[in-house]
Amino acid sequence: MTSYSVLLPCVPRRLEQALPFAGLVRWTGAVRLWQGQAMVMEPHQIFAGLAGAGFRVPTGLGVTLMPLRQPYEAALQARSVALATGEPAIAGFGPGARAFQENILGAPYEKPLQVARQYVTAVRRLLDGEMVVMDGPHLAFRGQLAPVAAPRVDVGLGVLRPAMARLAGEVADVVITWLTPPGYLRDVILPAVAEGAERAGRSSLPRVVAMVPTGLDKEGREGAGCERLALAGNAAHMQAPHYLDMLGRAGVDVGSGRIEDVARGVVETGAFAGGDLPQVLKALRAYEEVGVDEVVLNTTAVCKLFGAQESLADLSAILRSITAPR
Missing domain, CATH: 3.20.20.30 (Luciferase-like domain)
Structure with a gap:
């Protein structure tokens, strides 16, 4: 059966602008509050702020842009939202437009599908508690998230x-x-x-x-x-x-x-x-x-x-x- 959710329809400059939409999720049949990539207030911080204000609802990040964060930080931020809200989350990622990639990274992804494969795989494995070693060709790092019991974070791809x-x-x-x-x-x-x-x-x-x-x-x-x-x-x-x-x-x-x-x-x-x-x-x-x-x-x-x-x-x-x- 298809479920229905709500996208935060504005880019908040103050947390209280998002509160009514979180309330809508809490008090209706909507199952999740979503936000796409925002360049004013960071979406992860908005969701954590809503939780601190008492609106702890399931959340979706769809999609945040891969050039802005390394996979370890992406996994850490997504899990932090799940911990702050006490609810499951969906962390969606996408490479963004070529012009955006070039602006942030200095050059666009040569092979965006390969980058996306490595990126999503790394985030999923980190959220599963694994030690992840990536040695290229597009991503290179070694890391493991500190173990902690947290609600499920699903990893999405735009x-x-x-x-x-x-x-x-x-x-x-x-x-x-x-x-x-x-x-x-x-x-x-x-x-x-x-x-x-x-x-x-x-x-x-x-x-x-x-x-x-x-x-x-x-x-x-x-x-x-x-x-x-x-x-x-x-x-x-x-x-x-x-x-x-x-x-x-x-x-x-x-x-x-x-x-x-x-x-x-x-x-x-x-x-x-x-x-x-x-x-x-x-x-x-x-x-x-x-x-x-x-x-x-x-x-x-x-x-x-x-x-x-x-x-x-x-x-x-x-x-x-x-x-x-x-």
Whole structure:
């Protein structure tokens, strides 16, 4: 059965901005609070701060960017969140765009799939308490986390295209997607994950988490059409080469060079779940039908255009309806 979670739809500058969304997870059927990579307040510290304020909820980091932290620190930070909250966590990682890699590291990863394989494998083994010795070619270190009883931390890999999906099928506990249409998940990503798992001889598949941008088109939101919301929440993604490549594979018109055409295609393929409440629920059910294990409701656009209270209202309405008996 598919579960539903909540993405923190803003980049907090003060901890109290995140508190209502943690409360939403505690008091509704949402199973986890997620945050992607943030460059203002670090996500691990936000989750630890929420726990200190009394909001100890399961968390997901999806995805944090590999160039920012060495695998030992990544494992230590993820386990620290689980210890602070007393709840299981998902630590998702991704290599980021080539330009970001170059800015942080001085040069982009020559072979990002190989780096991701080593990175995720190292973090998983560290969290399992093993002594890890990596001697290259991409990572070189020796270390072991101090032993301590802690809630489970699953290791995820951000996935957009088939090659990374196959790798996730081999080495990850969780597959994490963003802005991926349900049809593309069904036809491309999930078969590639299964192929990777079979190649690795795994007895079970990784869980699949889909970050789905969503927002209600309702009275009082002038001009809040689906395409405008899709663009407001994902403009940067719709211009990034790796996202454009994925969307093109998924049937979105990315050849015109107009971001408005990309936004239209995102809506038409179901990658953005918008409209009135019945339309949103229908779009979300499509992810259930293709076999997604956890849908993360991303109301970033609503928060950006109309404020946190409207974002909370949308999330509450969707969660109330999606978790009601059918």
